[in-house]
Amino acid sequence: MNRRTTSNSRPRRRIQGNGRPTRNGRPIIPHPGQFQAAFVVTKTMRFQASSALTAANATITTTNLLDMLCMAVSAVAADRLFVSFKLNSVTLWGPMASNLVPVTTSIEYHTDATASVGSPNRLKSDTSIGSTTCAYTTFRPPRLSLASFWQGESATNALFTLTGPVNTIVDINITFVLQNGEPPVAVANALVGATVGIIYCRGLDGLAAAGTVLPPVSYTTA
16 A cells, blocks of 8 residues: 655654654754753741731841841851742731630731832731631732732842731741852841851841741741
């Protein structure tokens, strides 16, 4: 039986016995694919409030999050580990009061105060009931809110504000890009009694262990 061919028919790829693809009997030499050199990590970080959270002490800025992970270069100074980040979500658990008085947790994402563009401020809250149900709030950055965009190392914007009772648990899910040869950037606030070369986690508010109202859970801090 004759096989019909056309002038624009393409030769078929075949697989050699060694598993390498061929065309017209000749091996196809693959080239290296595209390569992402940046080290991108997505991580949930946990913090526990040492006092009640208010707009005065728990308005979190881009600088606070960029300074969160750092390496000590002296007893009081450290450099940031990453150059940019994207906030994925914030979650709060507010413990019930011992006298059963309801407690409330809230997360408010901010608009761009400088350019006044993007979505308006958006707030979500929850209130505890009785002795068995804590106040639970989880909130992803709304579309077009300032926190929904990647943040670079020169940004200094207020991204969100937290409120909640003492011992509120705060989880943030964040994607960050590690330093890759960029000039080091020092964290904004001094460390206390740090050891050179050790990686530390700052409070979520960017302060040292002695001054923060949101110290990290199970991370070395200074």
